[in-house]
Amino acid sequence: MLNNFFQYTEIKTKITSTFTFALTLAFLLYWDQKMDWKRTLVFFLAMLLFDLTTTAINNYIDSKDNGQTLAFKRKTSLAVIFVLFALSTVLGLYLAYLSDLVILLAGAVCFACGVFYTYGPIPISRQPLGEVFSGFFYGFMIPFILVYLNTPKGTYLWYELSSKSVSVEIMFIPFLILILLSLIPFATTANIMLANNICDLEKDITVKRYTLPFYIGKAALPLFAGLYGITYLATIVMVVLGIFPVISLLALITLIPVIRNIRIFFKKQIKEETFICSIKNFMWIMGANTVLLAIGSYLK
Numbered sequence: 001m002l003n004n005f006f007q008y009t010e011i012k013t014k015i016t017s018t019f020t021f022a023l024t025l026a027f028l029l030y031w032d033q034k035m036d037w038k039r040t041l042v043f044f045l046a047m048l049l050f051d052l053t054t055t056a057i058n059n060y061i062d063s064k065d066n067g068q069t070l071a072f073k074r075k076t077s078l079a080v081i082f083v084l085f086a087l088s089t090v091l092g093l094y095l096a097y098l099s100d101l102v103i104l105l106a107g108a109v110c111f112a113c114g115v116f117y118t119y120g121p122i123p124i125s126r127q128p129l130g131e132v133f134s135g136f137f138y139g140f141m142i143p144f145i146l147v148y149l150n151t152p153k154g155t156y157l158w159y160e161l162s163s164k165s166v167s168v169e170i171m172f173i174p175f176l177i178l179i180l181l182s183l184i185p186f187a188t189t190a191n192i193m194l195a196n197n198i199c200d201l202e203k204d205i206t207v208k209r210y211t212l213p214f215y216i217g218k219a220a221l222p223l224f225a226g227l228y229g230i231t232y233l234a235t236i237v238m239v240v241l242g243i244f245p246v247i248s249l250l251a252l253i254t255l256i257p258v259i260r261n262i263r264i265f266f267k268k269q270i271k272e273e274t275f276i277c278s279i280k281n282f283m284w285i286m287g288a289n290t291v292l293l294a295i296g297s298y299l300k
Contacts, residue, residue: 004071008059008080009052015279016138016192017051019286020185024143026293027181028150030245030300039098039149046091046107047142053084054114058125061118099149102159106145113137128212130197131190139186143178177243183234184289187227188282194224195278199271224278225262231285244289245296251288258284 006012021044028035060077063070070077092111096104113133117124124133148156156174160167197204197211198220204211213220235251238244261277268274 005080008056008071008077009084010055010059011052013055014048014051015283015286016134016185016189017047017142019282019290020138020142020189021047021146023185023286023290023293024146024181026290026297027143028147030293030297032297032300033147033150035150039095040146042091042095042098043145043149046088046095049084049091050088050111050114053081053088054117056081056084057115058118061123095149100153101161102148102157103145106141106148110137110141126209126211128210128215131193131212134193135186135190138189139184140179140182143182143185147178177238180234180238180241180243184231185286187230187234188285191224191227192278192282194220194227195265195269195275196271198224198269199275221266224265228258228262228281228285235289244293245299247296247299248289248292251285251292254284254288257281 025040056077059070060074060081072080089111092107093104096107113124114137117130117133124130144156154171156171156178158169158171194212198213201211201213205214216223232252232255235244235248239246239248258281261281265274265277
């Protein structure tokens with residue numbers, strides 16, 4: 001039963017959310033930020049459960065089109081979705097209760113995107129926006145929510161509500177730092193989606209799913225390589241600006257296996273054989289930056 005659940009929710013793919021969470025946590029520790037561990041734990045559980053929910057919804061909906069066999073009977077599969085969704089919703093609302101309106105709105109946007117990624121009249125997964133949406137929500141929203149929960153109010157943004165108006169003020173420098181940090185998980189996560197869509201291009205067309213590779217054609221491969229370049233550029237810039245420790249430059253060593261995997265993927269784009277290259281590159285880049293940040297926080 002448990003194995004079926006892990007298969008249905010594709011537990012192995014949750015590296016995207018958990019690694020991004022870990023990178024952001026290491027970033028906060030490096031900056032000696034006092035942590036609210038209760039809110040952090042609630043967010044992690046809500047994030048993980050909803051990540052499982054979106055995958056279950058995706059597999060449930062897709063099984064109608066591609067004849068995919070689900071790990072459970074359809075009624076049981078649907079029940080699993082409702083249970084996961086309910087649990088993640090309760091935790092999300094509790095987190096909003098522990099924090100403020102910003103977290104409530106951010107969570108609502110994430111929930112809406114997760115549901116409508118596959119469900120609805122025009123699912124996001126059937127448009128050339130999957131890479132952008134996955135990169136944004138996994139790469140930016142997770143770091144934003146985590147740092148917002150663990151920094152004093154007004155660090156990243158300030159808002160005021162009245163009966164007549166809503167005032168919002170964004171702190172430019174902290175937000176710019178957050179964007180630089182987010183470039184790493186954004187690009188590596190988007191590349192997992194891009195590699196998947198490149199490999200599935202012909203199959204997707206048969207079910208009228210027109211993803212980004214359908215529109216940009218051969219440019220998809222240079223984009224795949226270029227996104228990895230952005231992560232290394234972001235790391236260098238953050239070290240130069242003092243956002244990351246100097247030891248983070250050791251992450252550049254991962255260029256060796258990353259370039260090797262890019263070349264393998266360039267030779268052939270077969271789901272069963274070379275899609276794994278995007279997963280390996282994600283783990284190399286995210287793992288190196290996370291570990292080196294953690295070491296940097298210890299050496300300070």
